[in-house]
Amino acid sequence: MVLKVAIAKAFQGEDRLRISLRSALSLAAPLAVAFSLSAPEKAAALPSFARQTGQTCSTCHTAYLQLTPFGxxxxxxxxxxxGGGPYGASGAQDALFDPPLPIAFLWQAGYTNYNRGLDAPTGNYSVPSPNGGFSGQNNYVDLAQQASIFYGGKVYGNLGMFAQLTYANDRARVFGLDNLDIRYTGQFTAGNIDVLWGITANNNPTVQDVWNTVPAWQAPFLDTPFAFGPAAGTMLDSLASPSLAVGTxxxxxxxxxxxAExxxxxxxxxxxxxxxGSPSPPDPAFTIDGLAPYYRLAFAPVWGEHAFEIGTYGMFANILPDRTFGVGTNKxxxxxxxxxxxxxxxxxxxxxxxxxxxxxxSLDATTLINGGGNGVNYLRNFRLSGEYVYNHMYSFTxxxxxxxxxxxxxxxxxNINYSPNSAGWVFDxxxxxxxxxxxxxxxxxxTRLGVAYSLFNRLDGGATNIDPINCPNCRNAKDNNTLFVYAWTMW
Incomplete structure (x- = not known):
C-alpha cells in the first residue's frame, strides 16, 4: 500500500500506521536563511494542523508536544x-471564525520560584536574572512570557511549512523567527517497497526530527525562560537554539x-x-566554519497499540570558538x-x-586562544524520560x-572542581x-495547565559551593531547584 493511501486510511481511523523520521539536504537553502530565528521556545501542536486534517489534537499528540505515530x-x-472540511476539526459549523490560511497563535504565562533567591553580586556564577537582574528576589510572575504566531500546514501542492514567529519576554526580550521547517515531499512504489521522500530546509539541527528524544523536542517540553542549567553543553544541544545554524x-x-537522512x-x-531576532550580540560559541554534515538513521516499527524506535544521529563540524579567526578551528x-x-x-x-x-x-583553537587547557576533551549527555497520559487529559512526565x-x-x-559534571530531575x-x-x-x-519542578543533584562540577567567588555565601546545587507554574494556550 502506498503511503498516500496509508495516510488516507489513517484519517478514517485505521490503526495500522508505521513511522520513522525525516529531514535533510538542499533545495530551499535560501528559504532557510530568509527565515532563520530567535528565541528557542518549543511549540508544535498547532490548531492549524487540526483545521487542515479535520482531526482533534489527540490524533497527533499524546499530550502536546509529544507525537503519536500518526503525528x-x-x-x-x-x-x-x-481531510478537514470547510470548518476544520469536528466539522464545527458554529465556529466563530475559520481562518483562510493555516495560521495559529500561542500565549504562555508563567510563575518561577527558586529554592533560594538570587544573591548579588553573582560573581563568576552565571544566573538567569530576569529583567537584567534582581537581587534577593525569589519569585517572578510573567503573564506574557511568550507569544507566537505560526504558519503551519500546506503552502502549495507538495510544499508544506512549520514556521513560528515569537516574542519572548525573557532576559533578551526579542522578537523574531523561531522554529522553522520547510518541506517538499513525494512518494513512489518500487515492487514491494513504498518510499516517502522529502527535502527540508530548517534552522536548527534536530528541529526536523519526529521523535521526542532529540535536543529540539525532548523533555522537559515546557520550561521557564529563567531556568538554571549547566554552563557546558554538547554541540547538538547548543545548536538546538534556532538562530545558530541553518541547513538543508x-x-x-x-x-x-x-x-535515513x-x-x-x-x-x-x-x-x-x-x-x-537573536539577542544582540548573538552567542558566537558554536560558529561553524564552512558546512557541517549531519546524519540520521532510525528503525521504527509500529504494530497494534505499540510503536518502537531505535536510531542514531550525529554531526561533525569545524568550529570557530567565539568567532575568532586566524587561530584555526576546533574539531x-x-x-x-x-x-x-x-x-x-x-x-x-x-x-x-x-x-x-x-x-x-579537539580544541586546537581554544587552547591557542586561552594559552592552556586540554587539547582534547569529552562530553557525555544522557537523558531518560517517561510519560503517562490518562484519557488525553492528564499527563505526568x-x-x-x-x-x-x-x-x-x-x-x-x-567552578572549584574544574568540571562540567551536572545532573538532575525534572517532574511535570x-x-x-x-x-x-x-x-x-x-x-x-x-490549553495546557501545569506545574514543573527542576531538581539539581549537582551543577557545574559539584553539589556544594558551586559559586566559589561568593563564598562563604556561595550557592549549592539544590539552591537552584526551580518551581515553574505555567499556562499555555493555542488557538
Missing amino acids: RLFKLNGYISG GAYVFINNTYY MAAYGSLTPTMQTKL MADVAFDSQYQWLTDEHAVTLRANYIFERQ ATYWQLTGSSDAVLYAN VAYLPFMRGGPKIWPWLN
Missing part, C-alpha cells in the same frame, strides 16, 4: 495531508519503518542573526543514540525515551538528565482539557 507521519509527509537536507522513509548546516553571520564530533517506546490506547498513553550524546572535542566530561582548569574555571504534571476538541464556538482551542 510523525503527518510531519514526515510535509504538513500537507488534508534530504530523507527517505521506507515501508513506514526505515528512515543526510543534511548540511552552516552558521549565519552575527548581523543576520540579530536582524532575524567537534557528536555521535548520538536514541530510543523510544510507546503504548497507546484510547484511554492510556505510555511513552519511554532514552537519548545519549557522546562528543569529542519524569526526566533524569546527566552531563559528564573531562575536567579542564581553563575551560571550566567557573499537566491538565489538558481540550485534547479531544475545544469549545464549539472555537473547536481548535487547546
Whole structure:
C-alpha cells in the first residue's frame, strides 16, 4: 500500500500506521536563511494542523508536544495531508471564525520560584536574572512570557511549512523567527517497497526530527525562560537554539519503518542573526566554519497499540570558538543514540525515551586562544524520560538528565572542581482539557495547565559551593531547584 493511501486510511481511523523520521539536504537553502530565528521556545501542536486534517489534537499528540505515530507521519509527509472540511476539526459549523490560511497563535504565562533567591553580586556564577537582574528576589510572575504566531500546514501542492514567529519576554526580550521547517515531499512504489521522500530546509539541527528524544523536542517540553542549567553543553544541544545554524537536507522513509537522512548546516553571520531576532550580540560559541554534515538513521516499527524506535544521529563540524579567526578551528564530533517506546490506547498513553550524546572535542583553537587547557576533551549527555497520559487529559512526565566530561582548569574555571559534571530531575504534571476538541464556538482551542519542578543533584562540577567567588555565601546545587507554574494556550 502506498503511503498516500496509508495516510488516507489513517484519517478514517485505521490503526495500522508505521513511522520513522525525516529531514535533510538542499533545495530551499535560501528559504532557510530568509527565515532563520530567535528565541528557542518549543511549540508544535498547532490548531492549524487540526483545521487542515479535520482531526482533534489527540490524533497527533499524546499530550502536546509529544507525537503519536500518526503525528510523525503527518510531519514526515510535509504538513500537507488534508481531510478537514470547510470548518476544520469536528466539522464545527458554529465556529466563530475559520481562518483562510493555516495560521495559529500561542500565549504562555508563567510563575518561577527558586529554592533560594538570587544573591548579588553573582560573581563568576552565571544566573538567569530576569529583567537584567534582581537581587534577593525569589519569585517572578510573567503573564506574557511568550507569544507566537505560526504558519503551519500546506503552502502549495507538495510544499508544506512549520514556521513560528515569537516574542519572548525573557532576559533578551526579542522578537523574531523561531522554529522553522520547510518541506517538499513525494512518494513512489518500487515492487514491494513504498518510499516517502522529502527535502527540508530548517534552522536548527534536530528541529526536523519526529521523535521526542532529540535536543529540539525532548523533555522537559515546557520550561521557564529563567531556568538554571549547566554552563557546558554538547554541540547538538547548543545548536538546538534556532538562530545558530541553518541547513538543508534530504530523507527517505521506507515501508513506514526505515528512515535515513543526510543534511548540511552552516552558521549565519552575527548581523543576520540579530536582524532575524537573536539577542544582540548573538552567542558566537558554536560558529561553524564552512558546512557541517549531519546524519540520521532510525528503525521504527509500529504494530497494534505499540510503536518502537531505535536510531542514531550525529554531526561533525569545524568550529570557530567565539568567532575568532586566524587561530584555526576546533574539531567537534557528536555521535548520538536514541530510543523510544510507546503504548497507546484510547484511554492510556505510555511513552519511554532514552537519548545519549557522546562528543569529542579537539580544541586546537581554544587552547591557542586561552594559552592552556586540554587539547582534547569529552562530553557525555544522557537523558531518560517517561510519560503517562490518562484519557488525553492528564499527563505526568519524569526526566533524569546527566552531563559528564573531562575536567579542564581553563575551560571550566567557573567552578572549584574544574568540571562540567551536572545532573538532575525534572517532574511535570499537566491538565489538558481540550485534547479531544475545544469549545464549539472555537473547536481548535487547546490549553495546557501545569506545574514543573527542576531538581539539581549537582551543577557545574559539584553539589556544594558551586559559586566559589561568593563564598562563604556561595550557592549549592539544590539552591537552584526551580518551581515553574505555567499556562499555555493555542488557538
